[in-house]
Amino acid sequence: MTAIADYGLDSPARALLLLVLSAKNSEPMSRLHFQKTILYYERMQEQKDVDFSYFHYGGVSYELQENLESLIEYGLVKKIGTKYTLTDEGEKTVALLREKCDKESLRKLLFAKQQLNDLPDRELLYLMYKLFPDTQVNSKEFENLEKDKETIIPRLFLKSRITAHMASKWLGKSEKEFLDSLS
Amino acid sequence: MIPFPEQIKCKYVFDTSALIILVEKCELQDAFVKFANERDLFIPTRVREEFFAGDIHDYYKKTIENCFTPIDMTLADELLPYFNFDSTSGEIWVISYALKNPSTTCVIDEGFGRNICRLFSINVCGSIGIIGEMKKAGILSKSDLLNVRNKVRDTRFYLSKNLCNELDKICLS
Numbered sequence: 001m002t003a004i005a006d007y008g009l010d011s012p013a014r015a016l017l018l019l020v021l022s023a024k025n026s027e028p029m030s031r032l033h034f035q036k037t038i039l040y041y042e043r044m045q046e047q048k049d050v051d052f053s054y055f056h057y058g059g060v061s062y063e064l065q066e067n068l069e070s071l072i073e074y075g076l077v078k079k080i081g082t083k084y085t086l087t088d089e090g091e092k093t094v095a096l097l098r099e100k101c102d103k104e105s106l107r108k109l110l111f112a113k114q115q116l117n118d119l120p121d122r123e124l125l126y127l128m129y130k131l132f133p134d135t136q137v138n139s140k141e142f143e144n145l146e147k148d149k150e151t152i153i154p155r156l157f158l159k160s161r162i163t164a165h166m167a168s169k170w171l172g173k174s175e176k177e178f179l180d181s182l183s
Numbered sequence: 184m185i186p187f188p189e190q191i192k193c194k195y196v197f198d199t200s201a202l203i204i205l206v207e208k209c210e211l212q213d214a215f216v217k218f219a220n221e222r223d224l225f226i227p228t229r230v231r232e233e234f235f236a237g238d239i240h241d242y243y244k245k246t247i248e249n250c251f252t253p254i255d256m257t258l259a260d261e262l263l264p265y266f267n268f269d270s271t272s273g274e275i276w277v278i279s280y281a282l283k284n285p286s287t288t289c290v291i292d293e294g295f296g297r298n299i300c301r302l303f304s305i306n307v308c309g310s311i312g313i314i315g316e317m318k319k320a321g322i323l324s325k326s327d328l329l330n331v332r333n334k335v336r337d338t339r340f341y342l343s344k345n346l347c348n349e350l351d352k353i354c355l356s
Contacts, residue, residue: 160294
């Protein structure tokens with residue numbers, strides 16, 4: 001038996017959890033951040049390997065949460081404060097998974113984590129709602145965030161998470177107007 | 184005798200906001216004529232359309248026509264997921280060209296596009312980097328550089344603090 005079969009890592013949810021935790025030098029992630037990062041990645045890949053439901057805070061996956069608990073039980077993931085990180089055994093195991101992954105998938109996963117992992121919750125949620133408007137369905141939070149878009153959108157641009165083209169479109173301004181408004 | 188290898192021309196592909204800063208705000212028309220003599224400067228058709236769409240003086244348009252080669256190209260589909268499957272921004276075309284022509288350097292000021300370049304190991308610099316190249320090539324004199332610095336500082340067009348500091352380093356040293 002290989003570690004991959006032992007830990008049931010042929011399940012996309014488990015494999016993605018380990019891979020996302022290992023991306024970006026294994027930077028720890030909160031529950032909200034790994035959920036949204038995996039959703040972002042799945043949208044980039046145009047695949048639906050993990051089941052997501054859409055509630056007050058947009059896409060959430062109970063499948064991911066359950067599998068995370070299994071990975072903690074196996075000693076591959078640990079929780080430090082409010083964030084999750086790989087254990088030494090988790091790092092060893094993910095190295096095997098990475099060998100099996102194609103370069104393009106790993107690049108997309110890294111990008112999704114770079115885009116989201118250091119964003120405060122409100123900016124993270126707003127970015128996800130705007131990138132994937134279908135996740136606004138059932139959301140109570142989106143309306144609140146939308147009231148604050150004049151602050152949130154320039155911040156997302158200044159943090160290099162969106163283009164000026166996207167920011168101006170979301171604000172209903174021309175690109176020039178938007179860029180001038182920043183100085 | 185081994186023949187001396189022909190000097191390889193540097194190739195740059197420009198995004199719209201870099202063109203606005205360099206051509207419109209800094210008015211580097213003459214410098215660009217000299218810069219283009221030794222280098223290949225490209226603009227994707229999409230960027231050209233974006234630049235020409237504004238209320239642009241004919242003088243600036245002429246610089247674009249004289250110094251830059253427009254490129255009509257196909258999009259690198261692998262970039263689409265990074266741009267949320269939207270191909271309307273200039274950057275995606277700039278990066279597409281560099282992805283298909285690896286010896287090319289992208290000239291992009293916005294952080295998002297620069298991040299994508301790094302992710303794909305594509306050479307990238309910004310408008311301030313081009314000013315630095317013009318200085319190195321002796322195209323801009325000390326007084327030209329001071330002039331450029333003041334124009335960039337005076338413009339209401341957005342440049343990050345880091346880029347402004349970089350500009351000071353180039354223009355005041």
